[in-house]
Amino acid sequence: MGILLSKLAVIKHSLALILVLILGMGSVYAVDEHAINVPAPKGEECVEDAKWMRVNHFKTVLNHRDDTVIRGIRTEKHSLKNCIDCHITPNKTGDYARYSNSEEHFCASCHTTAAVSIDCFSCHADRPEHVIRAARQQSQLEALKKNSVHVSATELILNTPQP
Amino acid sequence: MDTLRYGAIDARSPKYWALLIGLGLVAMIGVLSAHHMEVEGHVISGMNNQIVWGMPHVFAVFLIVAASGALNVASIASVFGKTEYKPLGRLSALLAIALLAGGLAVLVLDLGRPDRLIVAMTTYNFKSIFAWNILLYTGFFAIVGFYMWCMMDHAMQKFSKQAGLFAFIWRLILTTGTGSIFGFLVARSAYDTAMLAPMFIMMSFALGLAFYIIVMLASYQWSERPVGDLIVNRMRNLLGIFVAAVMYFVAVYHVTNLYATEHHAVEKFLLLDGGIFTQLFWYVQILLGGIVPLALIYAPQTRNCRRALLAACALVLIGGMVHIYIIIVGGQAFPIEMFPGMEVSSSFFDGEVSAYTPSLWEILLGFGGIAITLLLVTVGVAILDFLPESLADNIVSHKK
Amino acid sequence: MNEMNKKYALLSKSDDNASQAVDQGKRTFIGGLVGASGLAVAPGVMLYQTAAAKPLEQAVTNAVRWGMLVNVNQCAEDCDDCVTACNDEHGLWPEEGSTTDSQWIRKLTVKDPSTGNAKSLPMMCQHCENPPCVDVCPTGASFKREDGIVLVNMHTCIGCRYCMMACPYKARSFVHETLENQLPDSPRGKGCVESCNMCVNKIDAGDNTTACAEACSKAGHEAITFGDLNDPESDISTQLKAHGGNQIRADLGLNTGVRYQGL
Numbered sequence: 001m002g003i004l005l006s007k008l009a010v011i012k013h014s015l016a017l018i019l020v021l022i023l024g025m026g027s028v029y030a031v032d033e034h035a036i037n038v039p040a041p042k043g044e045e046c047v048e049d050a051k052w053m054r055v056n057h058f059k060t061v062l063n064h065r066d067d068t069v070i071r072g073i074r075t076e077k078h079s080l081k082n083c084i085d086c087h088i089t090p091n092k093t094g095d096y097a098r099y100s101n102s103e104e105h106f107c108a109s110c111h112t113t114a115a116v117s118i119d120c121f122s123c124h125a126d127r128p129e130h131v132i133r134a135a136r137q138q139s140q141l142e143a144l145k146k147n148s149v150h151v152s153a154t155e156l157i158l159n160t161p162q163p
Numbered sequence: 164m165d166t167l168r169y170g171a172i173d174a175r176s177p178k179y180w181a182l183l184i185g186l187g188l189v190a191m192i193g194v195l196s197a198h199h200m201e202v203e204g205h206v207i208s209g210m211n212n213q214i215v216w217g218m219p220h221v222f223a224v225f226l227i228v229a230a231s232g233a234l235n236v237a238s239i240a241s242v243f244g245k246t247e248y249k250p251l252g253r254l255s256a257l258l259a260i261a262l263l264a265g266g267l268a269v270l271v272l273d274l275g276r277p278d279r280l281i282v283a284m285t286t287y288n289f290k291s292i293f294a295w296n297i298l299l300y301t302g303f304f305a306i307v308g309f310y311m312w313c314m315m316d317h318a319m320q321k322f323s324k325q326a327g328l329f330a331f332i333w334r335l336i337l338t339t340g341t342g343s344i345f346g347f348l349v350a351r352s353a354y355d356t357a358m359l360a361p362m363f364i365m366m367s368f369a370l371g372l373a374f375y376i377i378v379m380l381a382s383y384q385w386s387e388r389p390v391g392d393l394i395v396n397r398m399r400n401l402l403g404i405f406v407a408a409v410m411y412f413v414a415v416y417h418v419t420n421l422y423a424t425e426h427h428a429v430e431k432f433l434l435l436d437g438g439i440f441t442q443l444f445w446y447v448q449i450l451l452g453g454i455v456p457l458a459l460i461y462a463p464q465t466r467n468c469r470r471a472l473l474a475a476c477a478l479v480l481i482g483g484m485v486h487i488y489i490i491i492v493g494g495q496a497f498p499i500e501m502f503p504g505m506e507v508s509s510s511f512f513d514g515e516v517s518a519y520t521p522s523l524w525e526i527l528l529g530f531g532g533i534a535i536t537l538l539l540v541t542v543g544v545a546i547l548d549f550l551p552e553s554l555a556d557n558i559v560s561h562k563k
Numbered sequence: 564m565n566e567m568n569k570k571y572a573l574l575s576k577s578d579d580n581a582s583q584a585v586d587q588g589k590r591t592f593i594g595g596l597v598g599a600s601g602l603a604v605a606p607g608v609m610l611y612q613t614a615a616a617k618p619l620e621q622a623v624t625n626a627v628r629w630g631m632l633v634n635v636n637q638c639a640e641d642c643d644d645c646v647t648a649c650n651d652e653h654g655l656w657p658e659e660g661s662t663t664d665s666q667w668i669r670k671l672t673v674k675d676p677s678t679g680n681a682k683s684l685p686m687m688c689q690h691c692e693n694p695p696c697v698d699v700c701p702t703g704a705s706f707k708r709e710d711g712i713v714l715v716n717m718h719t720c721i722g723c724r725y726c727m728m729a730c731p732y733k734a735r736s737f738v739h740e741t742l743e744n745q746l747p748d749s750p751r752g753k754g755c756v757e758s759c760n761m762c763v764n765k766i767d768a769g770d771n772t773t774a775c776a777e778a779c780s781k782a783g784h785e786a787i788t789f790g791d792l793n794d795p796e797s798d799i800s801t802q803l804k805a806h807g808g809n810q811i812r813a814d815l816g817l818n819t820g821v822r823y824q825g826l
Contacts, residue, residue, distance in 0.1 A: 069716045072623035072708060074767050081747045119278075123717055123752030125745050136654075136744045204740035204753045211662035212736050215727040275722015275737060275754030283721045288703035293725050297701060349695060349815055350731035499733050501686075501811055502673050509686070510646075511669040512662065513733065 038109045039089040039097075046086075047077045061120075080120070085128050099126040165561040167250050169315075169548035172386040179385075179545065186538040193531010196524040197272035205275065208525050213517035214495050219273035221488045222529030225370070226266030226536060227300070227341055228363055228487070229480075231334040232371015234259035234307060236398075237314070238334075241327025247397055247559050250551040251379070252327075256311040257543045258375055258536075259334075263303055265536030269528055292343045299337040306330050315548065338367045345490060352429035353494035358419070362412040369405035370483040372398065373476040378537075380473060382544060383554065391556035392467065399472050403460040406479055410453045413486070425503065432497045432516070433489065440493040443485050452482010492519050617767070628711035628820065629761055630792040631776065632799050632808050633684055635825035637786040640683040643670050645787060648778030649687075652762060654746035665736035665751075667759040668775055673826075682826070685775060685787065687759035688713060688734040689811065690820035696726035696735065705756070711792070711820050714760040722754040731812050734758045761789075761820075792820065 046053060060078050067073040076082045087106040090096055097104035099121040103112050107126070111118055125132055172179075200208055210217040237252035237259075239245045271277055284301075287294045310326040313319040342363030348354040376398055383390045417434065420426040433440055456475035458465075465471035496517045501507065507514030544550050551558070617623065649668045650656050657664030668687040674680070690713045696705045697713065704719035705726045715726075715735075727735040735758040742752055748764040751757050762773040776787040790799030802808075808822030 065718055066716075067622075069714075069718065070706065070708070072617070072710070072763070072767050073620055075620045084747065122741070123745060123750040123755070125747040125750065129747050132654075132744045132746060136656075139744070201754075205737065206663050206739035211739070212665070212727070212733075213662060215724045215737065275724065275756070276720065279719075279721045282702055282719055283723075286702045286719060288697075288700055290697075291699050291701045291703075291725075293699060293701040293723065344725075347699070348729050350729055495728070499731065501671075501732060504675075506674045506676050507671055508674075509669045509671045510659070511666045511686075511733065513669075513671055513686075 037091070037104050038106050039091045039104065041087045041106070042089055043086045047082075080124055084125065088127050088131075096127045096131050165557050167558050167561065168552045169253065169550065170552045171546060171548055172382065172388075172544050172550060174545035179541075182385075183538070183541055186534045186541060189534035190531050190538055193269075193528045193534060194272065196527040196531065197277075200273070200524050200528070201277060207522060209520045209522040210525070211517075213512050214492060214519040216491055216495065217519060218521040218525035218529050219269050221484065221491055222532050223266045223270035223273070224341065224487050224491065225484050226262050226269065226532055228338060228367045229370040229374045229483075230259050230262035230266060230303075230367075231338045231341075232367035232369065233262055233375050234330060234334050235368055235371050236375050237310070238327055238331040239401075241310075241324055242331045247394060250554060250559060251375075251394070252314050253311065253549045254379060254382075254540075254544070255375060256307050256314065257549050258378055258540055259371075260304060260307050260311075261536045261539035261543070262371075262374065263300060264539060265532040265534075267300060268535050269532035272528060273525075292340055292347055296337070296340045296344065299333070299340050303333060303337055306333050334367075335364065338364045345494065350499060351494050352426060352497060352500055353433065353490070356416065358412065358416045359490075362409070362416060365405065365408045365412050366483060366486065369402065369409050369479055372402050372405055373479040373483075376402065376476045377473060377480075378540060380469065382540075382550060386550070388550070388553055390554040391559055393556040394554055394559045395469060395472065396467070399460055399466075399475075402472075402475065402479065403457060406453060406456050406460070409483075409486075410449070413448075413453075428500065429497050433493055437493065437496070437516070440489055440496065444489055444493075447485040448482050448489060451478050452485060456482070495519075617769075619767075623708055623710040623767075625709045625711070626793065628792040629766065630690065630711065630790065630799060630820035630822065631761070631773065632788040632790075632802055633821065633823045634786045634788075635682050635684045635823055637784050637825075638683050638685065639782075639784055639786075640672065640681070642782060642784065644778040644782045644784075645685045645775035646670060648774040649759070652746075652765070652774035653749035654744065654751070663737075663739040665738060665757060667734075667736070667757070684823060684826070686732060686734070686811075687775070687821065688730075688761075689732050689817070690759075690761060692818035692820070693816065695729040695731060695815075695817070699725045699729040701725065708763075710766075712761045712763055712766075713758075713820075714763060715756055715758065717750065717752065717755045717757070720755040722756065724756060726756055730758075731815055731817070 048056075061080070064073075064078045065080075068079070088096060091104060097106075097108070099105045099108050103109050105126065107118070107121075127135075174180075208217065234255055236248055237255035240248040240252050271280055274280070274283075283297060287298070289295070306326070307330055310323075310330045313323040313326045339360040342360035345354045346356055346359035376395075380390065380395075417430060420430045433444060435441060437444075456478045459471045459475040459478075460466070496519060498507070498512075498514050498516060501513070646666075646668050653667065655665055655667060657666050668685055671684050671686045673682050673684065690707075690711060692707075692711070694705070694707055694713045697707050700706070701723060702719045702721055704716045704721070705713070706716060707713045722737070724737055727733075727737060735756050737756050738751060738753050740753060745751055762770070762775075765773065771789075773787075773789050776789040779785065779787040788799045788802060790797040792800060792803075794800055795804075802824075803822060806824055808824050809826050810817070810819045810822060811826070
């Protein structure tokens with residue numbers, strides 16, 4: 001009798017847990033990235049509507065990347081570079097947020113709240129190209145101030161930031 | 164009593180717990196070292212773009228090769244019908260699984276992206292011998308597990324022979340695959356030879372048996388169970404044959420290379436002016452790892468001495484690890500011969516002999532792998548009936 | 564190309580009830596027509612390929628095989644513009660003397676000790692037709708694209724470095740540390756293996772050249788020629804036909820896409 005009761009209790013508790021988890025899954029829709037200070041994107045509207053993107057953007061990323069790398073299909077609509085160029089804009093002080101250290105980065109604003117870790121930006125640029133070249137030149141200049149040994153002059157010239 | 168009985172060892176002694184905790188610590192330190200390498204990047208290791216595979220791979224290949232050889236002891240009973248080895252079969256299977264687990268742990272933890280292990284286990288390029296090896300290794304766990312079940316469960320005993328044969332064939336293919344990882348590479352002068360596959364098979368016999376003898380004698384000593392001379396001497400002689408066979412393969416590999424003028428440069432490097440590699444080859448691989456163990460095994464003064472056998476086993480293991488080190492690291496240290504006969508130089512260290520200093524992290528990871536192996540054995544023998552309660556002569560020679 | 568395909572599609576519908584003789588007559592006539600139109604269209608097709616990039620949504624095909632020809636006699640020993648250009652194009656910037664920084668292209672000095680003759684040449688991934696690196700990759704991350712470019716799919720690479728062991732040209736580098744400021748057109752990161760990808764981003768964008776070839780031309784040496792090996796009219800093919808071109812380590816039978824003259 002005691003064993004039967006405890007088995008029932010286990011079943012009850014498991015069902016309760018499953019219910020909580022299912023309800024909890026909806027929380028992904030609850031993330032409001034505008035609550036965090038994400039700078040507004042450049043373009044008029046996204047290539048897809050926000051609801052579609054929230055549900056499907058990772059599927060798009062996963063499928064499109066194989067098309068790009070293996071088959072050389074580089075359509076702009078779902079290209080990561082295109083997303084970054086539009087969505088990553090400077091904040092009020094003119095700085096660009098980084099994915100790794102700021103919730104103001106467009107991708108980070110949702111991903112940190114939803115606690116879904118991604119490692120796209122361990123390899124991919126999380127800011128537009130001209131920003132990166134400028135940052136690179138900046139770090140080169142700093143290295144030059146510290147020790148002038150390893151900086152290549154040609155590189156400095158080639159890395160003059162473009163507007 | 165002549166009947167063979169198996170029993171788990173008594174885990175309640177402080178010595179056992181000390182061993183368990185000690186091994187656990189070493190294993191944990193190994194895993195933490197790997198984590199450190201993953202976070203900081205391999206720049207903190209001694210490996211670089213010239214020496215691509217280093218100590219972790221030496222340890223991993225050593226453990227994997229020994230794993231396949233450790234199963235040999237069980238095969239001698241099941242496949243070759245030598246009933247004296249039958250009591251040793253269960254520990255042999257356990258040790259084989261433990262060694263493979265330790266070796267794979269080291270290999271996997273050294274990957275540039277260990278977080279992608281799932282990718283490695285689900286995406287296969289079937290032309291790659293490495294991919295085949297992944298399948299062979301995971302299959303090995305399943306097959307040896309089944310074999311172990313057959314040996315330990317009375318109801319499954321009737322499948323023991325077939326399971327043993329299947330396991331034996333599987334491990335021959337596995338070790339051939341491991342040797343072929345290097346043998347298939349056309350790029351480097353020290354590789355690109357069919358010799359490496361059978362050489363690895365022979366090395367697996369020697370290293371596996373040496374490891375087995377040490378583990379067996381140590382566990383019997385520490386659990387105060389008797390081991391008779393009959394089985395010890397049988398294994399001693401077998402080890403001698405295996406060590407001699409390895410030296411034969413090494414001799415044929417080098418003599419063949421020496422005959423071909425195109426291989427003279429790499430042979431000169433390995434045998435004569437390769438610095439550390441030459442010294443390791445002659446003094447450790449050949450002398451300490453081959454000649455001295457043979458002397459200890461066959462010399463009349465030491466022929467019956469167990470300490471001498473243990474020393475021989477330890478030396479065989481050290482010699483084996485150095486042998487693998489010379490193959491893996493020495494083979495990479497010698498520059499790729501893109502323009503035979505020419506002097507090549509570049510900013511990418513072409514044409515130069517590359518130096519390799521293993522970092523602490525790699526060595527800790529390697530020892531962590533050995534600790535994982537020994538931990539699995541230590542736990543296993545205390546939980547299940549792997550070890551016969553006595554290996555005295557009357558029990559071993561008793562024909563059932 | 565589409566014109567020709569349409570013609571073929573129409574022509575393949577043959578009338579089963581027609582007599583054999585009529586069929587044969589039709590075939591000869593139509594064959595001649597197709598041949599004539601092919602001849603008329605072909606130069607346009609060639610021009611189309613060299614003048615315009617492949618459309619972005621179209622997958623690459625093996626109609627093209629990209630390759631490079633290096634004229635060692637024109638390679639200057641003290642020049643490394645190709646290396647600098649590659650580094651800048653892909654955001655490499657290796658530190659001098661570093662054993663762990665990536666080098667996708669490097670200058671080799673090859674000296675014959677018996678004669679004293681020394682040559683200088685750029686060495687990069689040879690984009691073999693039978694690449695050993697592709698054979699050995701356990702996950703298939705190291706692969707050959709349909710148009711002949713050999714590269715690493717960083718999404719699948721587990722960083723085992725087996726391809727680096729296998730490459731006969733030591734063309735591959737492993738990323739040993741966390742990288743900063745990767746360029747958007749060359750994503751690269753810690754833990755994966757990489758190598759010269761023949762500026763695949765430039766080729767797919769329609770530039771029809773590589774950074775190293777472009778820099779070499781700019782420097783006035785014209786030692787590197789990039790082009791389509793499958794196109795007999797291309798610059799690289801005509802040069803190869805006229806003056807030949809060797810593979811390095813030709814005995815391995817890899818049929819490299821990078822050939823060298825003057826070695």
